[in-house]
Amino acid sequence: MSTQHSRTRAAILLEGVRRTHPGAGQPTLDGLDLRVDDGEFVALTGESGSGKSTIIGLCSGRQQADAGNIRILGRDITRIGANRRAELRRRVATIFQEYELLPDRTIGENIAFTLEINGIPGEERRRRVDEALELVGLPSRREALPEQLSGGEQQRVAVARAVALRPSIILADEPTGNLDEENGELIFDLLSTLNQAGTTVLVTSHDVNLVTRLGLRTLRIHDGRVRTYRRHQAGR
Ligand SMILES: Nc1ncnc2c1ncn2[C@@H]1O[C@H](COP(=O)(O)OP(=O)(O)O)[C@@H](O)[C@H]1O
Ligand SMILES: [Mg+2]
Incomplete structure (x- = not known):
């Protein structure tokens, strides 16, 4: 090669x-x-308070660096303004531990709302909501409210909401932190499917089992820096 x-x-x-x-x-x-190549699936680990969420915040433009440089998809976002942040949000989707679904909107509306604020027109929105719910295995829950879903299902909706934007990068901050093992594996498998379809994925997790299972390149954060690089062996 x-x-x-x-x-x-x-x-x-x-x-x-x-x-x-x-x-x-x-x-x-x-x-x-820290470098993540186009099309890679990388895990960030490290103790609580080591700065994993801060890194996700910087990569998504929600936080700003006081020194150094940040490039996302080739563009400098070190000191990003409001306009560019909106553009970045379309290309870089973030999934959080707490799902963060709107409680008074249906599952379908939750996904459609994100598309709407990102300027996707109505017809296209409907198509994308269908596709995304299909992908996460929840097409029948479109009219349900978030509270009617289990935690695992709500997190799958959060994945669907991210996917519907067709982002180049998915950032996932402890996406399995509130889930049991089975649901955690499901979320990682979904992220892996998206990665295989070409999306770059950066996930933070303190769950070594999940990271090991997929054989991800893993960066451990300690004392403000990346301390160790290793590729966990897939399988066991
Ligand atoms: N908004 C904030 N204001 C002040 N300190 C913060 C804020 N967010 C995080 N921190 C501090 O930064 C450090 C790293 O936090 P965080 O990035 O959330 O770590 P992790 O996600 O690895 O648990 C912690 O000491 C935390 O208390
Ligand atoms: Mg965190």
Whole structure:
């Protein structure tokens, strides 16, 4: 195989990044370098408070670095303005531990709402909602309210909502933190399916079993930096 022509493009590139939270004396991240190639599926691990969510916040444009550089899909977002943040949101979808579904809207409306605020027209919205619910195995729950679904199902809706945007990158911050093992595996399998279809995935997780099962490249965050790189062996 020749690598001569195509040095794989970085989907996510952080160089020398420092992030100090407002009011905090010490930076959470300092001198952080992190690269995720286009089409990769990478896991971030590290103790609680090590800065995993901060990294997700920086990659999604929700937080800003106080030093260093951040490039997402080749574009500099180190100090991103409001306009560019909206554009970034369409190309980089985030899934959180707490699902964050709108409680008074149906499952279908939850997905459609995200599409609407991102400028997708009505007909296309309906098509994408159908497709996304099909993908996560919940086409029959379209008219249900979030509270009528189990935690695992709600997280699958959050995945569907992300997928419907057809993002280039999915960031998932402890997406299985509230789920039992079986549902956790289901979410990781869905992320893996999306990755195989070409989406770059960066997931934070303290669950080594999930990371090991899929043989993901794993970066451990400690003292504000990436400390170890390893590829967990698939299978056991
Ligand atoms: N909004 C915030 N304001 C002040 N400190 C914060 C904020 N968010 C996170 N931190 C601090 O930054 C550190 C890293 O937090 P976080 O990125 O959430 O870690 P992790 O996701 O690995 O548990 C912690 O010490 C946390 O208290
Ligand atoms: Mg976190």
